[in-house]
Amino acid sequence: MSHPESQHGSMDLEHQEHHVVGPKVYLLIFFTLLVCTGLTTWVAFIDLGVLNPVIALAIACFKAGLVVLFFMHIHYSSKLLKLTVASGLFMFLVLITMTLSDYISRAWGLW
Amino acid sequence: MDSPAIATVNGEMQAEAHAHPAYLRHHFETVEQQREAASFGMWLFLLTEVMFFGGMFMAYLIYRNWYHAAFVAGSNTLNIWLGTINTAVLICSSFTMAMAVYSAEKRRRKSLVTYLILTIVLGLAFLGIKAVEYAEKFELHQVPGASFSIEQFVHPTDPKAVALAPDMAEKTQVYFSLYFAMTGMHALHMIIGISILLILVVRALGGAYTEGHMSTIENFGLYWHFVDIVWIFLFPLLYLISRYR
Numbered sequence: 235m236s237h238p239e240s241q242h243g244s245m246d247l248e249h250q251e252h253h254v255v256g257p258k259v260y261l262l263i264f265f266t267l268l269v270c271t272g273l274t275t276w277v278a279f280i281d282l283g284v285l286n287p288v289i290a291l292a293i294a295c296f297k298a299g300l301v302v303l304f305f306m307h308i309h310y311s312s313k314l315l316k317l318t319v320a321s322g323l324f325m326f327l328v329l330i331t332m333t334l335s336d337y338i339s340r341a342w343g344l345w
Numbered sequence: 346m347d348s349p350a351i352a353t354v355n356g357e358m359q360a361e362a363h364a365h366p367a368y369l370r371h372h373f374e375t376v377e378q379q380r381e382a383a384s385f386g387m388w389l390f391l392l393t394e395v396m397f398f399g400g401m402f403m404a405y406l407i408y409r410n411w412y413h414a415a416f417v418a419g420s421n422t423l424n425i426w427l428g429t430i431n432t433a434v435l436i437c438s439s440f441t442m443a444m445a446v447y448s449a450e451k452r453r454r455k456s457l458v459t460y461l462i463l464t465i466v467l468g469l470a471f472l473g474i475k476a477v478e479y480a481e482k483f484e485l486h487q488v489p490g491a492s493f494s495i496e497q498f499v500h501p502t503d504p505k506a507v508a509l510a511p512d513m514a515e516k517t518q519v520y521f522s523l524y525f526a527m528t529g530m531h532a533l534h535m536i537i538g539i540s541i542l543l544i545l546v547v548r549a550l551g552g553a554y555t556e557g558h559m560s561t562i563e564n565f566g567l568y569w570h571f572v573d574i575v576w577i578f579l580f581p582l583l584y585l586i587s588r589y590r
Contacts, residue, residue, distance in 0.1 A: 252377060254450045255443075264440040268433060275429045278585035286588075290581035298574045305443045305570045315384060322392035326399050333403055 253310040263304045270297050368558035380560055387564040391571050398575050401530070405523050405582060412516040414509055418498050419520030420587035421506065422487055424478065428584040431474050432576065438467035439573040446566045449549075449559040457555060457562075461546045464569070468539045475532055482521070489518040489525070505589040527579055534572045541565060 274293040282289065303309040308319055366376060373379035409416045445460035486494035495514035501507075509517070545565060548554070554562045 252380065255447065257444065257447060260440060260443045260447065264436065264443075267436045267439075271429060271432045271436065274581060274585060275425065278425065278581075278588050287581075287586040290586050291578075294578050294581050297577045301439065301570050301574050301577070305439055305573075306567055311384070312381060314381070315388060318385065318388050318392070322388075322395060325392075326395055329396075329399065330403060330406075334406070337407060 253307075255304065255307060255310060259304055263300050266300060267297055366557055376557075380563075383560040383564060384567070387567050391567060394571060398527075398530070401523065401527050402578065402582070405527065408519050408523065412513065412519055414507065415498075415513050415516035416520045417587040417589070418501070418506065418509055418514070419487075419517040419524070420583060421503070421589055422482075422485070423524075423584050424481075425584050425588070427474055427478055428580055431471050432580045434467055434471045434474070435573050435576050438464050438471070439570050441467060442566050442569045446559070446563055449554045449562045452555045452557070454549065454552065454555045458546060458549050461542055461549060465539055465542045465546070468535055468542070472532060472535055472539075475528065479525075482525075487517075487521055489522045493518055493521075503589070507589075524583055527583070531572065531575050531579060534575070538565075538569055538572055541568075 270293050274290055277289055277293075278286065280286075302319065308316060369376050369379060373382065441460045441463040445457055445464060448454075448457040448460055482488050485497070486492050487497075495509075495511060495517070498509045498514035498517050499511055542565070545554075545562065549562075
């Protein structure tokens with residue numbers, strides 16, 4: 235009886251065969267990241283008022299998302315890892331939101 | 346051959362004959378489970394790192410709102426092109442690291458070692474450019490502390506710059522403190538990463554990581570990409586969003 239190497243898909247999902255991400259995906263992500271870097275520097279020289287930080291951070295979030303999903307393999311990972319990353323980021327956003335809501339709702343200068 | 350029953354029988358046979366890879370620890374059932382546990386642990390560590398850097402990002406956010414004019418003036422002393430080049434260098438190093446993980450997966454020792462060395466070279470290039478930027482800050486008296494000079498912000502030479510009142514000009518030190526704290530902690534992470542990479546190269550030359558067990562390379566890749574992500578946010582916040590136009 236040979237070892238069932240190709241057992242993924244039929245067996246318990248937790249014991250899936252590991253997904254190998256190849257150079258094609260990495261190259262595509264790599265060039266997208268470089269283009270985004272050029273784009274964000276270019277946009278920095280255009281006066282868009284309050285939109286400048288918004289666009290810069292949106293591009294940064296997009297780039298970070300690509301790195302997490304493809305370079306860090308989360309796109310191909312189990313639900314456990316996806317949930318771990320998502321809950322960590324959610325926690326981080328909760329902390330930022332609570333700190334900022336404290337700062338903007340204080341009666342600055344009145345005490 | 347694909348039925349769950351056969352897979353279970355096979356599992357029992359493995360246990361009896363001890364026919365599993367040497368690197369599979371006994372408290373794990375399968376190699377995949379061991380690998381998953383290692384990634385899970387690494388991600389938990391990275392989440393604590395998110396909170397660590399998150400505190401500094403939060404401080405930056407609040408102080409930038411308080412002393413906006415000082416932060417704009419401070420930000421414009423940075424060289425946007427060196428920042429852009431460094432971002433590109435770091436993205437290249439993330440790509441070579443990803444390729445190192447792929448090489449380990451494919452059990453190609455030579456290309457694993459090559460990609461790890463390329464990652465080290467790119468990491469050192471990043472630190473070199475950073476050192477040039479730091480040196481300039483010392484020369485121009487822009488390092489917070491006794492030799493800090495507010496003169497350049499009260500009477501700026503750049504025609505596009507807004508002259509600051511002396512008390513606001515003092516607050517540029519807050520910007521530079523955060524600049525050095527954030528890029529400094531980031532650089533420390535790079536130095537730690539490069540040190541670990543050197544060990545990984547030596548061990549890879551000895552044949553490690555290309556015989557099926559590569560959790561170390563994989564988890565180090567996660568760390569390296571995380572450090573890249575920190576810079577992806579530092580770059581726009583410190584260099585880009587406050588340009589004079």
